[in-house]
Amino acid sequence: EIEVLPVPVRDGGNPSIFLIVFYDRTVARQTERIRTDFVANASHELRTPLASLTGFIETLQGPAQNDAVAREKFLAIMRDQAGRMSRLIDDLLSLSRIEMKRHLPVSQPVELGAILRKVADQLSPLANDMGLSIETDLGIDPVLVAGEPDELMQVFSNLVENACKYGRDGERVVLRLTTGEERGRPIADASVVDFGPGVAAEHVPRLTERFYRVDVGNSRAMKGTGLGLAIVRNILLRHKARLMIESQVGAGSTFTARFQRLSDRSQTSLKNN
Numbered sequence: 001e002i003e004v005l006p007v008p009v010r011d012g013g014n015p016s017i018f019l020i021v022f023y024d025r026t027v028a029r030q031t032e033r034i035r036t037d038f039v040a041n042a043s044h045e046l047r048t049p050l051a052s053l054t055g056f057i058e059t060l061q062g063p064a065q066n067d068a069v070a071r072e073k074f075l076a077i078m079r080d081q082a083g084r085m086s087r088l089i090d091d092l093l094s095l096s097r098i099e100m101k102r103h104l105p106v107s108q109p110v111e112l113g114a115i116l117r118k119v120a121d122q123l124s125p126l127a128n129d130m131g132l133s134i135e136t137d138l139g140i141d142p143v144l145v146a147g148e149p150d151e152l153m154q155v156f157s158n159l160v161e162n163a164c165k166y167g168r169d170g171e172r173v174v175l176r177l178t179t180g181e182e183r184g185r186p187i188a189d190a191s192v193v194d195f196g197p198g199v200a201a202e203h204v205p206r207l208t209e210r211f212y213r214v215d216v217g218n219s220r221a222m223k224g225t226g227l228g229l230a231i232v233r234n235i236l237l238r239h240k241a242r243l244m245i246e247s248q249v250g251a252g253s254t255f256t257a258r259f260q261r262l263s264d265r266s267q268t269s270l271k272n273n
């Protein structure tokens with residue numbers, strides 16, 4: 001954006017000096033657009049279950065007043081819709097809390113293997129209920145990264161919940177931790193692997209957008225809010241970690257978070273800080 005401003009000339013006469021100002025408003029404008037889109041989407045997502053609740057309340061007060069069977073059925077649907085609103089609100093609050101902290105540095109040394117093990121233990125009962133099993137492949141060496149343990153728990157819980165939601169019955173979900181080097185620096189890759197339907201390539205780059213969902217016609221997936229991967233992305237940004245998604249339709253998906261690995265020496269210096 002270019003603006004041309006006449007510079008006032010003190011001792012009268014016509015201004016003959018002009019100031020040409022270049023503004024780069026693209027980023028500000030884009031941020032503003034994303035924010036307003038988000039508010040519109042969030043309101044829409046909340047309004048849908050609310051409209052359904054209102055509709056059922058009216059039916060219960062009117063036509064279904066004396067129909068015990070219908071009443072039970074409608075109350076069950078209403079409970080589901082209220083649950084959906086509550087999950088949406090929880091995820092919206094998580095997302096805004098995390099976005100506020102996005103620029104704060106993380107400094108605690110965290111053992112990634114312990115985080116993954118804990119997530120596997122916590123989510124195994126849920127996975128079993130859904131007909132899947134969680135396996136871990138973590139190696140034996142401790143792998144340290146700078147991080148916030150609660151936020152990292154949330155990253156891998158979200159990824160494992162997705163792997164279970166979109167995974168195939170009777171299949172495994174694998175939590176894998178490997179180490180290596182990238183441009184001479186030590187890295188750690190923490191992956192969640194599933195053998196579900198996968199995601200078509202054209203959707204992959206958009207999966208971490210807020211409310212972006214792919215319709216897979218799976219009733220378990222209906223429970224999702226479309227915010228899980230946006231939360232993952234924001235937490236990983238704070239950790240300067242990268243999310244990599246590999247997926248093959250019909251074969252499964254691997255979601256990998258790549259961290260800078262701390263050496264034992266940096267662990268000591270972090271502790272002293």
Ligand code: ADP
Nearest residue numbers: 162163166198207213214224225226227228229
């Ligand atoms: P949701 O609440 O819908 O799961 P997410 O942000 O966690 O929201 O995920 C966004 C979309 O990415 C999902 O709706 C789904 O289409 C796709 N997705 C995420 N994880 C997987 C997976 N493991 N396998 C297949 N598709 C996935």
